[in-house]
Amino acid sequence: MISLVQLLKEVQEKPKAILMAGPAGAGKSYILNQLNLQNFTTINVDNDFEALLQKELGKSDFTSMSPEELSTAAKMMSKARATTKEKEMLAKTNLNNIVIDGTGASYKVIAKKKEELENVGYDVFMVLIYVSPMTSLTRNAQRSRSLPTSAVLKSWASVVDNIEPYRQLFGNNIVVINNDPSDADKTFDVPSIIKAFPMPVGKPKTPEEEAKSKAEKEKVNQQIKDLLQRNPEFDSIEVAKNKVNEFTR
Numbered sequence: 001m002i003s004l005v006q007l008l009k010e011v012q013e014k015p016k017a018i019l020m021a022g023p024a025g026a027g028k029s030y031i032l033n034q035l036n037l038q039n040f041t042t043i044n045v046d047n048d049f050e051a052l053l054q055k056e057l058g059k060s061d062f063t064s065m066s067p068e069e070l071s072t073a074a075k076m077m078s079k080a081r082a083t084t085k086e087k088e089m090l091a092k093t094n095l096n097n098i099v100i101d102g103t104g105a106s107y108k109v110i111a112k113k114k115e116e117l118e119n120v121g122y123d124v125f126m127v128l129i130y131v132s133p134m135t136s137l138t139r140n141a142q143r144s145r146s147l148p149t150s151a152v153l154k155s156w157a158s159v160v161d162n163i164e165p166y167r168q169l170f171g172n173n174i175v176v177i178n179n180d181p182s183d184a185d186k187t188f189d190v191p192s193i194i195k196a197f198p199m200p201v202g203k204p205k206t207p208e209e210e211a212k213s214k215a216e217k218e219k220v221n222q223q224i225k226d227l228l229q230r231n232p233e234f235d236s237i238e239v240a241k242n243k244v245n246e247f248t249r
Contacts, residue, residue: 015095016248017122021104022129023156024147025139027179031129035244041091044101049080050145060145067203105158107165125247126174134185137197149197157223163232175240190221
């Protein structure tokens, strides 16, 4: 026989969690504003991170930081992650509807997050935003807190490589939106990118470290070239709105 508590638990509407994913410059904030999620609590580590950078260093642009400042920035990110984790735990304890804004670069992290949320009663949905590598780099360079070129490209490759695995993981609870401008530069010419988006000067590297770094960059560049040959299916913004509205009812 079902107890009253069990019955009430089953009848109660499940809280909703939406995981935002996309590379740098994808326009996640812009898309989020189109989805009518004003009653959701947004959790974004970047907000706390940028505030800490401004407080400690008076700036947030990595490309202008010295090696010492980059080291400090890494410590600030650790603090920001701890603060964000506390906010997320509080929201989950209260069973608030939440948006967790991240990149989605790590499949394992997303899969674990989805499982954790479902285990405490959440329905989980993903909104993944796509842009081409050049759009990602260009928009990143225009931000007040721009990331190093290598970090942007590595993140782009990881996110795009995860599109199909995420479709498998989320089933019907995912939309993938192409947020490239109509005149997007869809080329990927490494020499041109190096010239247009120079890397900040970091700490001196040993010959072994230089060789390792070069090999890693070449691997990412080849991965991006391969990924650009794929033709992922995208949802229009109207389809995305309808699916999100259906999910949040």
